[in-house]
Amino acid sequence: MVKIGNIELPDFPLLLAPMEDVSDPPFRRLCKAHGADLMYSEFISSEGLIRDAMKSRMKLDIFDYERPVGIQIFGGDEEAMALSAKIVEAVNPDIVDINFGCPVKKVVCKGAGAAVLKDIDLMVRLTKAVVDSTHLPVTVKTRLGWDSDSINIYEVAERLQDVGIKALSIHGRTRAQMYKGEADWTEIARVKNNPRINIPIFGNGDIDSPEKALDYKNRYGVDGVMIGRAAIGYPWIFNEIKHYVATGEHLPAPTMADRVEAARNHVQWAIEWKGERLGVFETRRHYTNYFKGIPNFKEYRQKLVTQDAAQDVYNTLDDVLQRFGEGSLTMPA
Template sequence: MKIGNLELREAPLLLAPMEDVTDPSFRLLCKKYGADLMYTEFVSADALVRSVQSTQRKLTIFDEERPVGIQLYGKDVEAMVEAAKIAEQNGPELIDINFGCPVKKIANKGAGSGMLRDIPKMLEMTRKIVQAVKLPVTVKTRLGWDEESKIIVELAEQLQDTGIQALTIHGRTRAQMYTGEADWTLIGEVKNNPRIHIPIIGNGDLTSPQKAKLYLNRYGVDALMIGRPSIGRPWIFKEVRHYLDTGKILDPPMIPEHVKMIAEQLDKNIEWLGERRGILHMRRHLAVTFKGLHDFRNLKIKMLRAATADEVHACLNEIKDRYADGVSLVEP
C-alpha cells in the first residue's frame, strides 16, 4: 500500500492517534510488536502556532519508530495551515487531519468531528493544507455527525478531490462517541466506490485477530487501524499480523516478557520527559497493563503511587517474581 511516496506492506496495521496514549515510548512498543505506521497524540494547531511547549513536545519522533504521522486538529483554517507547515519541519512521513475526535471540548468548538457540521469549511481547510505542504496529507473522520447524517460515502469523494493521499474512517458517528458497535458497512461502500482511488483505512472495534481478518476480507479496506484495543495490549499488532499470515492464534506473552516491555517503555518515557513527568505519563499504561492478575490490587496501588523510577522498577520486579510461573496476561 502506498500513501504518496510512503510504501507500506500489503494490509498494513496502523496505530491510531490517541490523546495521552500514543506518545513516543508507546509508539516504539507498538512498532516492536509489528505496527507498520504510527500517529502522534492529537496536536492542537492553535497551541502549536503559539509555541506552547507541551504541544511542541508532542512532535517528538524517534528514528527507530518511523514511519510516523503527525495528527493536527483545530477549527481555524489559517491556524491549521500554519501548524501543518510547522509539523512538516519536524520531519514526519505524513500530516494527518483530525476530523474524527468526538470529545465535547473539541467537537463542540467546531474542531475534530465537529467539522462534520461544516463540510465546506472542512474541504477548504483540507485543500489549503494539501497545497501548503510537500508531505502526503491524510484525513481521519467518522461516518457523520449522527444517525441522520451519515454522509461518509459522498464526503470521501469530496475529500479525495482536495488532494489527500489516504482516508481513515472510524465506523461510528460523532453522536455514538465510542458506544455501540462500529458499523463497517459504509466503510466498505466507500472502499468499493469505483471513483475512489486513494487507500481507505478501516478503524473501530478491531479487538481480536479474528475480527481484524474478517473485516479486512469482508470490506476490502487497504489497511486496518487499531486504537483503544492496543492500550495495555500493544502486542495485539503481533497477534493480528500472525493471524493474517498463518490463520493461527498466538499465545499471549508471559509475565516476564511483559514486565521487560513495560520497563523499557518507562525508561524511554523518562528519557523523553524527565523522571517525574515520565512516571506520571506512564500511569495510564501501568493502570491497565496487568489487568486480570490474581490478587494484584495492593501491588497495583503501590506501583501507581511510586514517585521514582527505582520504585516503579522495584514494583515491576515484584510482579515478575510473583507471577513468573507460567502466568500469561489476559486481555484488558
C-alpha cells in the same frame, strides 16, 4: 503493497490510532516493536502550535525508529491549519494527518474535530489549505457523519480525495455515538468499493482480536485497519493479527515476563523522553492495562501508581515477576 504518497507499507498494514494522552513516543515505540506499521502522534491543536503552547510543541517529538510516522493536527480555521502544517513539516514527519473525527466536547466546541462533519464545504477548505501548504502526503481521519441522519462519508471521501489527500481512515461511528454501540463497517466498505476512490481506505472501530481483523479484512475489503483502544496495555495485538492473517494460527499469549518487560520498557523510555519525575508519573495510567485480569494484583498496582522514583518502580516490577512470573526478563536496550 499499500502506498500513501511515496510511503510504502506492507499489504494490509496495521495502523496505531492517534489517542489523546496515550499515543506518545514511549507508547508508540512499544507498538512499533510489536508490529505496528504506521503510527500517528496524539492530535495537536493548530491554534496551540501557532501560539507556541508547550504541550502542543512537545507532541511534535518524533524519532527515526518510529518511521513511518505521522503527526496529526486539528482545528477549524484555514489559515491556522495551513500555518500549523508548515510548523509540523519542519520536524520532518512522513505524513501530516488531519483529525475530523474527535468527538470530545472541548474539541467540538471549538468547531474542530468531529464538529467539521456538520460542514463538508469547511472540511474541504481546511483540507485543501493543509494540502497546499506542505509537500508531505496529507491523510485524514474522520467518522461516518455527525449523527445517524447525516452520514456523509461517501461524499466526504470523494471530495477530500479530489483536493489531494493520500489516504483516509474512517471510524465506523458517528459523532453522536461517541464510542458507544457497534461500529458500522458497511459504510466504510461503501467508500472502499466506490470506483471513484483510488486512495487507501483504512477501517477503524472495534478491532480487538486477530479473528475480527481477518474477518473485517475479508468482509469489507479495506486496505488496512487502524487499532486504538485494543492496543492500550496490549501492544502484542499487532503481531498477533499479522501472524493470524498469514497463518490462521494464534501466537502464544504474552507471559508475565512479557508484560513486565513491556511495562519496564514503557517507563524507561518515558524517563528518557521527559525525565524521571514526569516519565514515572505519566506511565502510571498504563500499569492497570498491562496487568489486567491478574488475580491478587491490587497490592502491586497500588505501589506502581504511587511510587515516584524509577528504581522503586523497577524493584516492584521485579517483585511482580518473582511473584507471578515465568521466564527470564530481557532488559531494555
